[in-house]
Amino acid sequence: ERGSDGALNIIMWQAPSTMNPYLSGGTKEIIASSMTLEPLAGMTPEGEHYTRLAAEIPTLENGGIAEDLKSVTWKLQEGLKWSDGSPVTAEDVVFTGQYCMDPNGGCSQLAKFEGIESIEAVDDLTVRINFTDAMPDPYSAFVGSQSPILQKVQFENCLGANAPTCTDQNFNPIGTGPFRVTQFLTNDVITFEANPEYRDPAKPAFATATVKGGGDAAAAARAVLETGEFDYAWNTQLAPDVIAGMEQMGRGKVSAAFGSLVERIHVNLTDPSSSHPEGERSTEAHPHPFLTDPAVRQALSMAIDRQLLTEIGYGTSGQPTCNYVPAPEAWASDNTECLTQDIEGAKALLEEAGWTVGGNGIREKDGVQLRMVYQTSVNAVRQDFQALIKQWWSEIGIETELKTIDASVFFGSDPGSPDTLQKFYADVQMYADNFEGGNPAPYLAKWTCDKAPSPANQWQGENISRYCDPAYDELMAELSRTVDPAERAEIGKRLNDMLTKESNAIIPLVYRGTASAHSNTLGGVQLNAWDSEMWNVADWTRVSQ
Amino acid sequence: MTETERQHQLSVAETVDAAAAQAGAATALPPDDPLHAGGETRSQWRDIWRQFRSHKGAIVALVLFVGIILFVLVGPLIWTIDPTYVDIRARNSGFSAAHPLGTDQLGRDMLARLMAGGQVSIAVGLTAMIIAVSLGSLIGLLSGYFRRLDAPLMRLTELFLALPLLPLLLLMVTLFREPLSQNFGPALGIFILIVSAIGATSWMQAARIVRGDVLGLKEREFILAAKSIGTPAHRMILRHVLPNVLSPIMVAATLGIATAIITESALSFLGLGFPPDFPTWGRLLYDAVDQMIQYPSRVILPGVFISLTVLCVNYIGDGLRDAMDPRIRGR
C-alpha cells in the first residue's frame, strides 16, 4: 500500500546537482531525476524496452514505426496525471522535444534527439516523431531515464537561454514518477514524498525518500552494510575484499548490474613523443615508432591476466573480457582467446617480430626500445591495474612508466591541457566507456579514420587510438545502412573484432558492472545497467529480514 | 698599573675559585696572580650544541630521527626487495620471514615500501618545509621590518592565501611537469615540482606570524641601539631580528613537515605526485584507510612513521630553540 513502509534512505556519494537531466549529463542526476520524471519507455535489466508513460512500445508490427523508418508514433496511457493533478498530454512530449532541441539551451541529451526533424502532437495522447532520414533505431528520444517528459506548463518559460534561470523548475520538476520532490539541496540532499497522483494507487510503498550525497564510495557502502543508516548506496566500487569484509556484518550486500562498460587499454598508434612540435604530437603526421607493429600490440594483450585483474579490482562486479562491445547478447562477439595469459607466447611473438632483449632487459629493434608511458586517471583500482600490467609487460621485455592524471583533467576535453584523454600524450592509456540504450552503433562509429583527434578538430575527435582502417570505415557505412537487427549485430561483431583481437588497437580488460549496495531490509531492488538504477523504485518495499 | 696587569687582576677575581677570591678580598686589593685571560668567544654553534646535548628529549629525538633516516637510506641496501615488485601470490600476507611487515593488496613487500616511501616523504617533507619556512620568514621579516615593503608583501600574502589551491596545483602540473622532467629527469623533475608546489603554497602563515612579531620587536630599544651603531638593514634582520623571532619559526617548521608529508600524498591524487606505483608514507596511509579493518598494520605502520618523524622533528626543534635562547641556556 502506498506510503506504508515509512522512509527510504539512499546514499549517493556523488551528489546530484540538479533534477533536470537535460541540464546535466551525469549519471547521478539521471538517477535522482528518474524518481520523479519518467520517459515514454524504459529499459529492463535485460536490455529490453518496456512501457512507462506510453501505452505500448511502437514497432513495425503494430504500426508504431513507419515502414520507411522515417517516423515513430507513440501513444500515451490514458488518465496519466502530473503530480500536481493536471493531465499528461502529447503537448508535454512535444514541448520536451522542443526544450532539448533549442539551440541555445545547451541540452545535455541532445544526442538522443539527433536526426529528428519534427515532433508533433497527433492528438491529446498521440505523438509522432519524424526523422530526416530513415532511422534504424528509433528508440532514442523519450526512451530511458536520460530523456524523460517535462511538464509544459512548468517549463514554458525555460526555453533556450532561459533554461538555467529556472532554478525552481530544475530543482523541483513536476513529474509522473512515484515520488515528488519536497526539498532539493543541490549537491547535498534531496527529499521526496510519495506522489499522490502516481498511476498505480498501491505504489510506492515508501512514504518518503531521501537521497543523501557526500562522502566517498567506502563511506557510502559502510553506511549501508555496516551501520545500517541507509538502505541503498549507489556506485560502491571498492576492492572486493573490502566489500566482503563489510558484507560480513550481515546487514546488506553489494550487487552489480552489467551494461556495456568495459575497462580497456587504448594503444596510441601515433607518436606522442615530446620531440615533435606541439600540434604534431600524437597526430597521424608521426606514426608510432613501435606500437604500429601489430606484434607488439598483440604481445601487450597476451601478457595480461584479465582473470586476475578482475579478481583483484572488481570481484563479482566484473568479468574478464576481450570485447569492446560486450552486450547486448546479440552483439557480443565470442572472442575469448585473450582470456588466458600467455607470457611465453608474447615473448615468442616479439622475438619473431625481431624485438630482441637488449642489455638492460628491454627489447629493442633498430635502436628503438620498447619503452612506454602508461597513463590513466586517478583511481585506486586503476593504479593497481597499472602496477600489475607494468610488471607483466616488464616480464616480456617492455618497460613502462606510469602516470596518473586528475579525472577532471583527464576526462575534461580542455584543448589547452596536455593531459586529456583526447590529446593522448602517452603510449597507452586506460579508462572505461560505455554506450547508453541498446544501440552500440554510434559507439562503434567512433573508430573511423576521420574522427581521430587533432588540432584541426580542437582535439575533439573520438577516435582516441587514432585507429584508421579503410575496411573498418566501409563496414561502418554498411552498418548504418542496415536495418535488420540480426544483420546489424553481425556487422557489429565484425567491427568489434577488428578493433580488438585483429588489430589490438583497443585492449579490453574487464567488463564492468555497476556495483550498488543495498540493505537486506529493502525488497524489490533489481539493478539495471541499461536504465536508471531507480527504474523500479516504485516497487521497492521494506521487508523484514 | 698597566692595562694587562689590571686585566689579570680582574680575571683572578672572576675565577671560580672562591677561596682565593675571598682571601684576596679580605686582605688587600687583588693579588697579581697571572692567569690566562679568556678572550675569544667560543663558537656560538659549539655552545648551542653543548646546550642541545643536555636536552634529553632532543637527544632521544635526534637519535630516533637518525635511525629513521638510516632505515630509509641504508635499509634498502640490506633489504633489497624491489618496493614495486608485484608478487601476486603473496598478496595480503601477514608478517612472515619473507615479508617481515607483510605485503599489500598486490603482494608488494611492505618493509621495502616503507623504506622507499620514507625516502620520498622525508625528502619532500624537509625540503618543502625549508622552502616554505624560509620563504615565509623572509617575506615576514622584510615586510615587518621595512615599512615600505609591508603593504605590497602583505597584499601578496593575502593573494596567495586566497588562491584556490587545487586549480593552482593543476595549473602548475600542466605548465611545468614536462619541462622539469625533461631538464632534470622524471624523478628529480617531479620532486622539484612537488616541493616547490608545496613550498609555494604554504609559506603564508609563517610570513604573517613572523611579521607580527617583527612589528613589535622593531620598536624595542636594542634595535634602536643597533641602528645607532650603523648596523645595515640586512645584518639587523639577520642578527637582531631573526634570532628573536626564531621560536614561532621553529613551530611553523615542525608543523610544516607534517603538512608537507600529508600534502604530498594529496598531490598524488591530482596526478601531481610521483608515479602511482611509487610508494610514499602519505600514500601508503591513504591507500590503506579503506582496508583498515582487514589489515590494520597497513595503516598503522605508515601512520607511526609519519608521527614519529614529526615528533622527532618537534623535539629537535624544541631542543634547538632552548639551546638558542640564552636565558634558558645554562640550565
Place this chain on the structure above:
Amino acid sequence: MDDKPLVSIENLRVEFETSDGVVVGVRDVTFDIKPGECVCVVGESGSGKSVSSLSLMRLVEFGGGTIAGGRLMFEADDGRVIDLAQQSLPAMRDIRGNQIGMIFQEPMTALNPVFTVGEQLTEGLIVHRGLKKSDARARALEILRQVRIPEPERRLDQYPHELSGGMRQRVVIAIAMACEPRLLICDEPTTALDVTIQAEILALIDRLKREKQIAVLFITHDMAVVAQMADRVVVMYRGNKVEEGPVAQIFENPREDYTKMLLAAVPRLGEMTGKSAPERMRLMRDGSVSAPEPIIVKDPRPLLTVRNLTTRFPVKGGLLRRTMARVHAVEDVSLTINAGETLSLVGESGCGKSTCGRSILRLVEPESGRVSLDGTDILALSPGDLRRARRDMQMIFQDPFASLDPHMKLYDQVAEPLENFGIGSRSERKDRIAALFDRVELPRSFMRRYPHEMSGGQRQRIAIARALALNPKLIIADEAVSALDVSVQAQVLNLLMELQGDLGISMLFISHDMAVVERVSHHVGVMYLGRIVEMGTRRQVFENPQHNYTRQLMAAVPVADPRQKKISEDLKFKPIPSPIHPVDYQAAPSVYREVAPGHKVLVEPSTHH
C-alpha cells in the same frame, strides 16, 4: 627604635650556572636591618648587591640563580620569624609586594611594555589591599604625585615606552611603595632622576621610614645619597661584605682599603670652582691619588651645531588609538659642541634630554630644526648616508639592558659596530675588543656572556665599550655612568676624557650627577620642559647660575657628608608644568638673554618661576 631586626641575612651565597660553569654572584654576606632603619649597600659594580636583594625576594631563582647557602630571616607581620629561603611560593607571594617592596635597577625592562602605567600600578593594590578598581586608581594617582610625576592622570594611561627614563624609574618606585611594605628594597632608585626630584624621592623614603617604621635596604653608588640616607652602611666587594658600620664611621673612619678608595673617588660639587677646564677624576690606586690634568682644547672649532631642534611625540588614546595630544619633548633647542669638548646637558627628569640626544642622531625623527655634524646636514641624509654618518656619532643609551640584544654575546655586541663598517680583520677586531673590555674594566671572560648574566653596571660598561669601538667624533652619553660605582665611574670617565684628549672626541654628556658634570664639562646646558633654559661654560653656569631652575638644581645637590643632612628639611612641592599640549598648540620660540659672552638665559617663554 625596636632592636629586633626585621630581616637578617646570614651567610648568603648565590650561584648562577652559565655556559662557563658556575658563577658565584654572592659569596658570603651577612647583615641585618631593623624596622625604621635604612641600610645602604655600596660597593663595586657587580659585587652582588642586586643579587642579594633579589634573593631576599626569592626572585633570583627566576633569573637562573640558586640560593646555595645561608638564611634569610624575616619577621613576618604576625610576629613569626621565618626563613625566606625556605618559604613556599604561595607564602612568598603574600610577602612580595605586600611586606617587601622592591625597586628594580633597570626600569625599562622591569615594566611590562603592553600595560599602561596605571594598570601595572594598581595591580598590587587590588591584590594585597583588596581595593576596588577606582579606589586603586585614586591611590595610584596619589603615589604618582608623591613620586613627582608631572600630570599623573595622563601618565596613568601611558605605556612605559612613552615615558622618560626618570619617569619609568619613578613608576617602579611607585609600584614598590604602593602597598606600603615593611621592608623597602631600593636598587639604585634615583640614578635616572635629577637632583631636585631625587631629593624629593629621598625625602619621601625617609619620611616613610620615620613615620611608618619601614626598614629600607638602599643600594646606590652615589656616596652623597648614602651620606644623606643611611643609618648604617654595608660595603660589598666581589660578592663579599667587606665592611659594615654606622654611616658616620664609614665616611670618617673607613677601615678597608676598598672603602677608602671608594670614598676617595667620590666627586664633590664645588671642587672645580675657579678652574676653567675640566679635569680627570681623582683615582686612588695603590694608595696614591693620581694628579689632576686639565683638558684644554687648543682652538675650539664647532663640530656639532644644532639649531631650533623640535621633537614631539603623539599621545594616543581611545580604542582606535588616535592622536589626542602631543608631547613637546624637545622645543626649539639650539646648541653647539666644539671638537674635543664636552657639553653637558642637565635638567629635570623628563625634560627631553634623551629625546634631544636621539633626535640629533636621528634615532627619532625631529619635527623641525637643523643638525649639522662637521658640516654634514644630518637631517637631510638619505638612509644609506645616515648609516655611514653614524660611524662618527655614537650614543650610549640610558637603559643599558634594553639597549643590548638579549640573544647576542657581549663580544658580538661590541664587535658589531666594527663589523658594520668593515673595520679591521678578524684578529684585529679581537684585539681591539679585548682592549675595549680592559678599558671599561670588564674581565675578558665576560665576552662569552649574555646581557642578562650581568649586573647593571657591567651592562652599562658594555654599552660604553660598544660606543667607543668606532672611535667616533661625537658621543652622546645618556646617563652613561650612572649605574657605576664611583671608582669604576671615575675610571670610565677618565677613559672618556683620555680619548677626548687623544682623539678629539666631542661629547654630549647627559647626566644628573652635578658633581660629575662639573668635573667633566666644558659647557653646560640646563634643560627644562624641552627647552634649554640656561647655557654657558661650566664656570658660568656653576658659579653664576642665572635661571631659577638652575639655582634650584644646585641647591638640591646632596652632599657626601653624613653630617650635613639636607633631606629631612621640608621640601616645598611645586606643581610641575606639563609638556603635553593639544595637537593644534603653537609653541612660542625661545628668546635668550645674554648674561655674559656665551652665557645665555631663557627669558621667553618663562617656564619656571
Place this chain on the structure above:
Amino acid sequence: MLTFTIRRLLLAIPTLLFISLVIFLLLEASPGDPLADVPLTVPPEVRERMREALGLGSPWYVRYVLWLKQFFWVEPLYWFDQAFGTQFSAGMQRIISFQSRSPVFDIIAQRVPQTLTVVGFSYLVGILIAIPIGILSAYRQYSWFDQIGTFVSMIGFSMPTFFTGVVLIIIFGVKLQWFPSVYDTTLVVRDWDSFLAQVRQMIMPVTVLALYNAAQISRFMRASMLDNLRQDYVRTARAKGLSERTVVLKHVLRNSLIPVITVIALGLPTVFGGAIITEQVFKVNGLGQLLITAIHGNDIPMVLTLTFMFAILIVLFTLIADILYGILDPRIRYD
C-alpha cells in the same frame, strides 16, 4: 589607527579586484573542463553547444567583467529586493553555477549554516582547548603535562583527518554505534530530541577538527609563552606579589598573543572555506564540499565566487589581526 584602518579598507578594494582577476585567470588557465562529467558518449558537437550555453563562448575579459557586475551590482540589488520587496534586479542575470544551473549565492546561503555549526564550532573548541594547553605547557615546560600535550598534539597534527575521521567512524559509528556516521544536513533543531541528535552527529567531526586546530594553535601558544616567561617584567610582576595565575595569564599572555592571534586570524577565513576532507569523511556537505565539487566540476562561477568571498574574509581578518596587534602591543605603530 583610525586612519590606518580607513586606508587599509580603501586599499582593500583594489587589492580584492586584483585578487579576483588573478583567481579568474587562474581558473581560466588551469586545465579542466566543466563538461568533464558529461559521458564520453556525448558527441563533440553537442559538447560544444553545451559549452556555449554556459556562456563559455565569449572571451575571458567579457566574462570577467560580467562576473564583476553580477557580483558587485546584481547580487546586492537582488538581496536588497529580497529584503524590501523592491524590483530593481528584475530581469538581471545572477551568478549561475555551471553544475546545478542555479544561483551561486542561493547555494552558498544554504551551505553556510552547516559549515558554521560544524567547522566554526570545532574551531572555537579548538581555540578554547589550545590556549590553556599552550599556556600550561609553557609554564610547566617539560613536565609530564607538557610532554603528553606535545605528544598528543603532534600526533593529532601529523595524522590526517581522512585517517582519524575514519578511525572514529569505525569505532563509534560501526562498532559502538554511538554516533551516526552520516551527518544529516536537513536536521532542524526544534526540541530536545533533535538537539540531542544534532549534538550526537556533531561530536565526531568536531572532535577531529578541533584536535587538528588545537594541536596547531597550542604549539604556537606554547612557543610564544616560553619566549616571554623569562623577561624581566615577569620578575616585576612577581615582585608585586601577584599570583602566578595573574602573572602568567595577564602579563605573559598578552605579550605572547601576537603569533597566536595571527594563526587564529588566518584560520578563521578557512572556517568559511570549510574543511574539505572532514566534511567529506562525515558527509557534512558544507562549503568545503561545495568548493571541492565545484573545482572538480570546473564550475568556474561557483569557484570564483566562493574563493572571492574567501578572499574578502582573508583581507578582513588580516586587517583585524593588524588592528589587534596594535591594541595588544602599544609599541607597534602603523603610521
